[in-house]
Amino acid sequence: MKQIKRIKGTQDILPPISQKWQYIEKTLRKVMRCYGYNEIRTPMFEMTELFARGIGQLTDIVSKEMYTFQDRSKKSLTLRPECTAPVIRAYLENNLGEARPVQKLYYISAMFRQENPQAGRLRQFHQFGVECIGPQAPEADTETILLGLDIYQELGLKNFSVKINSVGDVESRVAYKSQLKKFLKPQLNDLCQTCRERYESNPMRILDCKNESCNEILASAPRILDALSENARSHFEKVLSLLDQNGVEYEIDHRLVRGLDYYTFTAYEFIGGGLGAQNALGGGGRYDLLAQEIGSKKPVPSVGFAAGIERLIMAMDKENLFPEMRKNVDVFIATFGGKSQEAGFKLAHELRKNDISVLTELMGRSLKAQMREANRSGARFALILGEDELRNGRAALKDLQKSEQQEVVLGKLATEILKSRQM
RNA sequence: GUGGGCGUAGCUCAGUAGGUAGAGCGCCAGAUUGUGGCUCUGGUGGCCGCGGGUUCAAGUCCCGUCGCUCACCCCA
Structure with missing residues (x-):
């Protein structure tokens, strides 16, 4: 009889490696507590619509990576590809905003995306993340970055950096998109196939392209920071100034736009070293528009990040950061x-x-x-x-x-x- | 979806011009009839990913297929 094997892109986490996970989880919970975050656990699957509307139809995640299936009553369900939309859904559904104006929630859980696996990319992978829901203040943005950095520092990680940008509010984005399109129009034929398609559907994502010839063109492209509204600019400046005051080194990356539609204002990434082609340890930002996308009547400002545990383990292995695993038999x-x-x-x-x-x-x-x-x-x-x-x-x-x-x-x-x- | 690399013992791998499969580690046992680690000796263990073809003969050559892996795209 044929041996049944595990599904492509999944992993058996065996002892003693499972101890590494326990070590990381323990550290995460410790730091989360210091920042006043409480754990939330949402279902592993949701109505497909939650992600389609929340993350955005045109994103790669929704258009080609989701594990979507019909249950027996023909409802379309999806294994969660990320956890921000589910957390906001739970927040709204349980009226957590009525209980208190600020909700700080964290999760440590499995996510699912049907992509081809490679180093640092799996079909079932694990993320830890935080969502600070309620505050609009730039202090909240900076606090989540500090929290992430504290986790990496607590674990001893040396080889990593922070990239940050602002994608502005709706007003800034409308202005910027038309500037960008005007700039690209004469060179449209020199852009790669996907970029040409994005020119109409989602021009800001063109900034993400790694194609060499696109890169050359984009080098002199207008910058979104120059197109920010007064409000968005002062928000971003405050975030940066708080980072400065707290001794955080960061790099402003004008082309950091991130792949998910729901980001507004601040966008940032934690970049790790020695991870192969997949070098993002985590990413996040502000997403003031998400709640309304999934049915909230009022806007619910929020900021947070998600970070990969498998990639964190890879980075830590590289730097030899796991303590001696004790066998605890007496x-x-x-x-x-x-x-x-x-x-x-x-x-x-x-x-x-x-x-x-x-x-x-x-x-x-x-x-x-x-x-x-x-x-x-x-x-x-x-x-x-x-x-x-x-x-x-x-x-x-x-x-x-x-x-x-x-x-x-x-x-x-x-x-x-x-x-x-x-x- | 596309491209490269790789599938031989539990693990890491070797296998020369096609000639009937090996090492190290592990595991088991003995040396030590009631005592681990070190050492020595012996042993267990392989549809050589799967299917087909060429050949007197295939782990080795050819075709197909499946799986793993790395990379592109994108992301964690």
Whole structure:
């Protein structure tokens, strides 16, 4: 019979690698708490319309990357390709804005996009992200950037940078788009195929193009920062000045527009080193228009970012940032002869109730094999329990690190093991 | 969707001009009849991705196919 294999672009996260995930998640939660964020968990799938309207029909995500299917009642559902739209949907649906004017929410969850996998790109991947919902103030924008940086710093990441831009408000964008189109019009035929299509559908995305000849043309293109409205300009300046005041180094990238339609004002990216072709660790910005796109009657200003965990792990591996993974087994109970196996089994049960990590032999192997297993498991101690020991209520407790062995009264085993932990 | 690279033991890989498959690590056992790590000895383990073709003979050559991987596009 044919072996069933995992789906393309998915991963089995096996031990001990899963410990890296736990380490990162623990750090994330710690920093999130410092910034006053609370965790939100939304469903893994949503009505397709949420993403189609929220992210934008013309984006790559919606037009060609979504896992969309019909359920039995013919509703079109989609595995979430990102989590900002679901969070805002949950915010609106549960009237969180009525509860308090500022909601700071974070998530750590799986996302799905049907793309061809490569280094740093999977079909099921994981993001952590924050959404600061309610405030319009530039302080909120800067705070999310500081939060992201704190996470990377807390994890020890050295090789990364911040790029930032402003894509302005609606008014600025209308003005800029026409400037850009006017600039490009005479050179339209020199642009690549996709850029020519975008000229009508979404001219700002042309800035994103990496094609060499497009690059040359775009080098002298008008800059959006010069087209910002008064409001958008002062917002951006405040964001930058707060970054400066807090010692953040950043690079203004005039061509950073980001692929999702919902961004307004600030847009930024965390760029990592050594990640291969996919070097964005995370990206975010302000998205004041999203809530209304998905049905809110009033505007709900929000800012946030999403960042990839797989890419973070790659970057951290590159810099060797994961601490030594401890094997947390306290004792391996090796038994042989008579009733020792059952006695050892029962002893393990008692020790475990004292918060002690215990392994017992489950393969019926020889003492020698059990000792080897004890060593391999990383256990601090091996308890050697034979018939003789059982008779007089004592057993040999061998410290596998020091290679020392002592006799212990079985009743005092728990205290003995717990004592050794403090040393 | 497109292009490059690669599919041989649990893992990493070697396999010379086509001649009946190997190493290191791991795993198991013994040396040590009740004691791990080091060492030594032995052992287990392969539809050589799958299907077809050429040939006396195919892991090796040809065709097809599937999978993995990297890259383009774009993104996390």
